[in-house]
Amino acid sequence: MWALRRTSSIALRSQTFSAVTFRPSFPEHKTPFSTYTDKTRSHNPLPHPSGSRILNTYSSSSSTHSNTTSNHTYSSIAGTITNGEKEQEEEDDDNKLEDGFSELEDESDNESISENDTEVMGPKVTKTNQQKRAFSEIFKAIMDSPFQPVQKTLDNWLEKGDSITRSDISIAMLEFRRRKMYGKALHLSEWLQSRKQLQFNEKDYSSHVDLISKVHGLQAAEKYISKIPKSFQGELVYRTLLANCVITTDTTKAEQIFNKMKELKFPITPFVCNQLLLLYKRTNRKKIPDVLKLMEDENVKPTLFTYTMLIDIKGQSNDIDGIDKIIEIMKAEDIEMDPKTRSILARHYINFGLKEKAIIVLKEMEESNLQENQWICAYLLPLYADLGSLQEVNRIWSIRKSNPMVNDCVNAIYAFGKLNKVDQAETVFDQMTKRFKRISSRHFAVMLKVYANNKMLEKGKDLVKWMAEIGCPIGPLTWDVLVKLYVESGEVEKADSILRRASEQNRVKPFFNSYMVVMDEYAKKGDVHNAEKMFYRMRQDGYVSRLRQFHVLLKSYVVAKVPAYGIRERMKADNVFPTKSLAGQLAQVDPFKRSLVSNILD
Numbered sequence: 001m002w003a004l005r006r007t008s009s010i011a012l013r014s015q016t017f018s019a020v021t022f023r024p025s026f027p028e029h030k031t032p033f034s035t036y037t038d039k040t041r042s043h044n045p046l047p048h049p050s051g052s053r054i055l056n057t058y059s060s061s062s063s064t065h066s067n068t069t070s071n072h073t074y075s076s077i078a079g080t081i082t083n084g085e086k087e088q089e090e091e092d093d094d095n096k097l098e099d100g101f102s103e104l105e106d107e108s109d110n111e112s113i114s115e116n117d118t119e120v121m122g123p124k125v126t127k128t129n130q131q132k133r134a135f136s137e138i139f140k141a142i143m144d145s146p147f148q149p150v151q152k153t154l155d156n157w158l159e160k161g162d163s164i165t166r167s168d169i170s171i172a173m174l175e176f177r178r179r180k181m182y183g184k185a186l187h188l189s190e191w192l193q194s195r196k197q198l199q200f201n202e203k204d205y206s207s208h209v210d211l212i213s214k215v216h217g218l219q220a221a222e223k224y225i226s227k228i229p230k231s232f233q234g235e236l237v238y239r240t241l242l243a244n245c246v247i248t249t250d251t252t253k254a255e256q257i258f259n260k261m262k263e264l265k266f267p268i269t270p271f272v273c274n275q276l277l278l279l280y281k282r283t284n285r286k287k288i289p290d291v292l293k294l295m296e297d298e299n300v301k302p303t304l305f306t307y308t309m310l311i312d313i314k315g316q317s318n319d320i321d322g323i324d325k326i327i328e329i330m331k332a333e334d335i336e337m338d339p340k341t342r343s344i345l346a347r348h349y350i351n352f353g354l355k356e357k358a359i360i361v362l363k364e365m366e367e368s369n370l371q372e373n374q375w376i377c378a379y380l381l382p383l384y385a386d387l388g389s390l391q392e393v394n395r396i397w398s399i400r401k402s403n404p405m406v407n408d409c410v411n412a413i414y415a416f417g418k419l420n421k422v423d424q425a426e427t428v429f430d431q432m433t434k435r436f437k438r439i440s441s442r443h444f445a446v447m448l449k450v451y452a453n454n455k456m457l458e459k460g461k462d463l464v465k466w467m468a469e470i471g472c473p474i475g476p477l478t479w480d481v482l483v484k485l486y487v488e489s490g491e492v493e494k495a496d497s498i499l500r501r502a503s504e505q506n507r508v509k510p511f512f513n514s515y516m517v518v519m520d521e522y523a524k525k526g527d528v529h530n531a532e533k534m535f536y537r538m539r540q541d542g543y544v545s546r547l548r549q550f551h552v553l554l555k556s557y558v559v560a561k562v563p564a565y566g567i568r569e570r571m572k573a574d575n576v577f578p579t580k581s582l583a584g585q586l587a588q589v590d591p592f593k594r595s596l597v598s599n600i601l602d
Helices: 050-060 089-096 137-143 150-159 166-178 182-194 202-216 218-225 235-247 251-263 270-283 285-297 304-316 320-332 339-351 355-366 374-386 390-400 406-418 422-435 441-453 457-469 476-488 492-505 512-524 528-540 547-560 567-573 580-589 596-601
Strands: none
Touching: 137 150, 137 166, 137 182, 150 182, 166 182, 182 202, 202 218, 202 235, 218 235, 235 251, 235 270, 251 270, 270 285, 270 304, 285 304, 304 320, 304 339, 320 339, 339 355, 339 374, 355 374, 374 390, 374 406, 390 406, 406 422, 406 441, 422 441, 441 457, 441 476, 457 476, 476 492, 476 512, 492 512, 492 528, 512 528, 512 547, 528 547, 547 567, 547 580, 567 580
16 A cells, blocks of 8 residues: 655665665754644554655655744643643643653654653543642642752651552652653652652653653663663653654754664654654754655554644745645545644644635634633634734633633733734733742743834833742743844844853853844844854854854845855855855855956945
């Protein structure tokens, strides 16, 4: 059933991903995909016809575009496997409690993506009892003693004669992950092992690997795996490590882990293939057809996550025909799109200017009865805002505003801000801060973005002061919005100063995009000196030179009308090769191709 015509040049010469043949050239896009659940773990997948058709879509369609589209993903942005906190937090996570306390997700950027195959030990919670959040006594005890070591709190728990149940541990782990409190979750897991309070299984070990990866890094996690009993060093443990490699975009390590899994003869599952697709979506889209070819050869059936990711990739590549072909394949395979998939499809239709098609998709999302499935409103709010429909935003918000979740508030703030209704955005923000005790910097950031987009500098500064007063951590996300706020207000030097102090005074580096916003502003002014300085500081903070950086740097030289000596050699040293548009910039700043006449005319 796989034997359909394929372009021979994309065939894998080796199952080792360091030696595959590349085909199409896709544009780099910094926002990872991060959303969908991939629960398929069949060890004996059946042959299916869709794989060849997807592969042909990538082989034959013209997907090499120079432009990318940006996604306003305020809803359901998650991390790859085991990232733990879906932003659709109050609803989605409770639905994932199963027979273990490990939590494995199938992604997402510091700006993202996502997105999730979550497996957590504990009682099964269904949609009907979602509103009654499962409660954990252990979680409450730890949270009630914030300044006491977790191990001490738990030792006191045992001394009082209180019991330890797997269900309680499961819920506690889920709550810590939801809040991204991975350090406390790791201390709890370490305590369980050292006190032998639970008989660990592979899911538990895999959860521990994930937490170590997040807290101490991949090397420490890999070292821990070597200490796990051999009988539990299975596919789940290694795929957890693989997915954490994808989270950190460590391509070399991810390929090493994938090849190690092949050596250990673990099955090639949809989860593993989706992780590779997610990795190459971020780093090298030329390899995506090779992963699809691998899926075809191994008879690995694409999941909803696979299709959704491919739709997103096609959309980011401005390939509307490619999106339509993937949808046709999904229909032929009876793959039903979920609300998140539809929201991504609608987003790309909006970006393409296909408003009528976007509205059809949004109405399909509403067919599930919004009164009974109010969580879908979080997807609809920003999309209707991007369509410019205040009436629809007000209608959707009226369904949720009496009893909203945090994510509803975040999306409503974005929606009203997008429509320049700052007063309404502020009203929702006030409601959110009063209703929920734990408001993170992420929640403040969405209001800050509203102020930035409306050039309301003083209000933005006051909000940051409030964050500091209540002890809310101010990190890369806040810096990013502050930088945009000052740039939009014409104070690029102040934005530059914020970045410099943030880099010097904090262990966590600013976002890549924060630097680029400032660097681009210098480039627009032809300020070569400061553009070069920003380029150098990015390298100091560990950001490897990319095509986009050279584009902006060369723009500063073009605007200033000065030659860029040695720029080709610098690009070659950084393994950056010119695209057509970059070659045009290089020609303009090449000191050896400028004639006397052109110099006089300039």
